[in-house]
Amino acid sequence: MKYYSLIDKVYLEKNLLEAYGRVKSNRGAPGIDGVSVEIFAEKLPEEIERLSGEIKRGEYKPMSLRGVEIPKADGKTRQLRIPAVRDRVVQQSLKEVLEPIFEEGFHPSSYGYRKGRNAWQAVEKAKAFASKYGLCNVVELDLSECFDTLDHEKIIDSVAERVSDGKILKLIRAILKSGVMEDGVWKETETGSPQGGVISPLLANIYLNEFDQKMKARGIRIVRYADDILIFSKTQEEAREFLAIAINILEIDMKLKVNRNKTRITTLEDGFHFLGFEIKGERVGIEKSRLKRFKEKVRKLTRRNQSRPVKEIVKQLNPLLRGFASYFRIVDFQSILRGLLSWIRRRLRAIILHQWKTTKKLNRVLRRTGWKEKVNMRMNKWRSSHSKAANYAIPNRFFEEMNLVDMTKYHHPLSKFPILDP
8 A cells, every 4th residue: 555645744733743742852952053942942833834834835955964973882983963953843743654654564573663662572572582482593683884874765765665755755855865064064965864863763664674574575583673683593504594695685685784793693592682681591681791881881970089979979870770770670680780789889888988088987977876896997998898887887778868779679570571473
């Protein structure tokens, strides 16, 4: 089934207003014009009317994207390209029109950026394929800069398979070709759908659905979350065969690039990585690199030689702890979260001891709690933060009263997230 005459739904002022509401709730930085979501709202009726008229008359032209470099865990940078707020509103309205049309045709094992689907369901599906279905040989397939290398003509052609409204296709082309401003220099966007664009995740799913369906037609089991792809097989020989098929589809048919250095074949017994999790045997844990990155962030916030009140440090720590614990709530190893929380409390104790400088304050606090013996230790040493005296003077209750996030309370069994499809 093809859809015609959809552009009127995109420029309908009611839909644009609702789109602005979603853009506002997602916050986000200003684009190249420096206009924030709040500034845009000051003249919201006029802005919405102007956008509606421009799209209706075919005069709408998106601004260039603002290029920002985001550091990656491997020391490299990722290009984030931020549209202006007005352009995000248009993209959101367009997304609301297109999403229901394509959703019904997406692969059942595609989980990224889809309503009602999440990373935990993708992990549960991957675990089920490997452990319950006996597909214990796994290909971890890595795509090089997937969003940045999507072919524009193939994006248009993929959308055109379901949408015959030329004005919609023209609008998508204008979004893709808007260009990017980096360090005061304008660059043409010849390929890719910008990371940071509201419509980009949907366009990527539409684009990659070709891969999903071609693998499905061959009876090859996959799980995909955006550009994170797992392929499952019964034997190593099959895994190598399926990987060759996947590379052929992705590189020849779809003009993408597989990163062979990061792509590997492994087994359930040895463990495989997906979305920051490690699935090994019957257990789901946290990938070591993600754990290391988290601890590095905590260390930066909890340096001992700082004079800020611990309450301020806890306030800054809490969003990091909450986000980490919420995302990794499905891990089977509760001891990991308990251990991390204990380590974080110890680092905070080390800060407090360092700020007290001498044992005079420590002994005064201890006497109030009923401690009898006089304590003599070096307050700036890491080992002191693990002493019985330090734990007695600064108990766990102290951090609870300071509202330090208790990561162990976020645990949620993986079974609570159904995989949706067999």
